Amino acid sequence: MADLSRDDLWRPRDVQRLAREFADLAAAELTRCAGPVRPADFVARTRRLLRHGATPNRLPAAARAVAEAGLHINxxxxxxxQVAAPIPAAALVESLVAALNQSIAVVRMSPAGTLVDRAVLAEFRRRFGYPAAAEGxxxxxxxxxxxxxxxxARAALAPQAxxxxxxxxxxxxxxxxxxxxxxxxGILGLGTDAVFSIPMDGEYRTDAGRAHEAFAAARRAGYRKFVLIGTCGSTSTGSCDDLRALAAVARRERAWLHxxxxxGGAFAFSRRLRAKLDGIGRADSLACDAHKMLFMPLMAGLVLVRRGAFLRRAFSQHAPYLFRGSAAAPAPNVGEFTIACSQRFDALKIWLVEQAYGGAFLGSLIEGVCDAALAAYEHCRRSSILEPAHRPECNIFCFRLRHPPRSAAAADRLHAALEDAVNASGEAYISSTVLAGRRVLRIVVMNPRTTPRDTQAVMKLVERLAVGRRRR
Ligand SMILES: Cc1ncc(COP(=O)(O)O)c(C=O)c1O
Structure with a gap:
């Protein structure tokens, strides 16, 4: 190690070799379709590679060992x-993003980057029907x-806070x-006691018709200012709230609607599924993750506030060494309305993919993963062993045993054991959640290469394992 010089790290020929080797590793992972989803001996392998560490000559080999030991989400x-198998170009451009290493929080630190970032924001603003005054x-x-x-929302409702x-x-x-x-x-100091729960309807959507109960409870507790939350694509079941109905409630109650x-924000790219977002343009703010159903690698989240002035007001810090207004500046300093001071250039991958492949193509990928989840639902409808817990609205689907043990605790244990057994098999990897107080199994199709045959094969695997357990 003592012989290592600075030049050893930056020698163009060696950097190019390293780039090719890492790119090859990434390409193998991005196109993976065989072998176990998680190796059975992942703990032993990881401990072994931690013991071996890495040396300059074994850099790519050590990285490969880490990749091979773990979970293969591709x-x-x-x-x-809800972690995507990334679109290859989006994943591969990440090494360039890291190499450029431009913080787009300050326009002088990344003039081109900030403009690309603003172009991405403008595209999402348009897709969600937000006005030009929206900021994010x-x-x-x-x-x-x-x-x-x-x-x-707090800047709008309680500016002094x-x-x-x-x-x-x-x-x-x-x-x-x-x-x-x-x-x-909790972080904002509003306190988690300030969160009032609205019941869900039979399809696990926020029941807009019962929102008044939560407002009444909040009023009884002395609250007079309100933020109403709607969800499109809930975590457990992918359910989409009736956003028009929630917008009407927010107007009636003078609440900020987030x-x-x-x-589910990705539905904005699909003609077929876009209607699930109806009413989102009336929300005061929204969150959307491109690293979910837009298949970007982590991280790629997005926030938009319809009246952008409130977002600026939410962050009023002075940093004369960074933020200096200039008539010549081609774009605003993003850092003046974000939490981060160093802001990663995550916009590049989103912009490249959308420009190169088009929004409609992205829409078709989104529809594909939703269709794959629907195929699992259809399988469970016909199965004598499994039953659907709901009809999937997107790429998330929960299911359970048709004839579970009578005791709730035993049924929960059995579903958890089935999840573990699927994941230990290496043939697939699934999750579970709790719906109506009971553990259910769950799949989230986040890979555009996952087909209906794959999801049906996984249902059959669960059936086999369930029958095997019954026979024991
Ligand atoms: C509905 C919803 N909101 C927010 C989040 C949090 O997103 P992130 O994991 O990108 O912080 C998730 C994550 O699963 C989610 O499902």
Whole structure:
């Protein structure tokens, strides 16, 4: 190691070789379709590679060992969580993003990058029917988007809170709302007690018809300012709230309406599925993750606030060494309305993919993963062993045993054991969740290469394992 010189790291020939080797590794992973989804000996392998570490000569080999030991989410039978098998070009351009290493928070630090970032924002603004005055930024995911949107809501409803703290605001959200909403309430100092739950309807959507119950509870607790949360593409079941109905409730109650479309925002790219977002243009703010159903690698979240002034007002810090207004600046400083000071150039992958392949093509990929989930539903409808827990609205589908043990605890244990057995088999990777108080199995199809045959094969695998357990 003592012999290593700075030139060894930057010698063009060696850098090019390293680039090719890493690109080859990434290409193998991106196109993976055989072998176990997770190797059975992943713990032993990982411990072994941690013991061996890496040396300059074994850099790509060490990285390959890490890749091989773990979970292969690019495998078409990985269908566990909302993490995408990335579109290859989007994943491969990441090494350039890292090489450029431009923080797009400050326009002087990344003039071209900020313009590309603004072009991406403008595209999403248009797709969601937001006006030109809407403002937003890319953020590291839906949780940050939800937090940022609630900050903007607080700037609108309790402008003094930024300086003086406080700001008594109630957050009204469907019972299946993602936990990042109540986490944001905690972070903002609104307190998680300020979150009031709205019951779900039979399809696991926020029941707009019962929202008044939560508003009444919040009023009884002394709240007079409200943020109403809608979700398009709920985490557990992918259900989409009736956003028009929620917009009407928000207008009636004078509430700020935030739509968490982290999962379902991608529907804006699909002609067939776009209607699920009807009414989103009336929301005061929204969250959308391109790293979910737009198949971008992590991270690629987005927040938009319809009246952009509230987003700017939400962050009023001075940093004269960074933010200096200039008539010559081609774009605003994104950092003046984001949490981050260093902002990754995540816009590049989204812009490249959308430009190169087109929104309609992305829409067809989204429709494909939803169709694959629907095929699993159709299988369960006909199965004597499994039954659907709901009809999937998108690429998320929950199912359970038709004839579970009578005891709820035993049934929950059996479903958890089946999830573990599927994942240990290496043939597929699934997840589970709790619906109506009971554990159910869950698939999330996040790979455009996953076909209806794949999802049906996974249902058959679950059936085989369930029958095997019964025989024991
Ligand atoms: C509906 C919803 N909102 C927000 C989030 C959080 O997104 P992220 O994981 O990008 O922070 C998720 C994640 O699964 C989600 O499903």
């Amino acid at each position: 495998h078409p039978r990985y269908m566990a969580q 930024s890319l953020v590291p995911g839906g949780s940050f988007a939800n937090l940022t949107a609630l900050l903007a 930024w300086q003086h703290g406080g700001g008594r605001i109630a957050v009204l959200a469907g019972a299946q709302t993602h936990y990042s909403i109540s986490r944001a309430a 739509v968490d479309a982290a999962h």
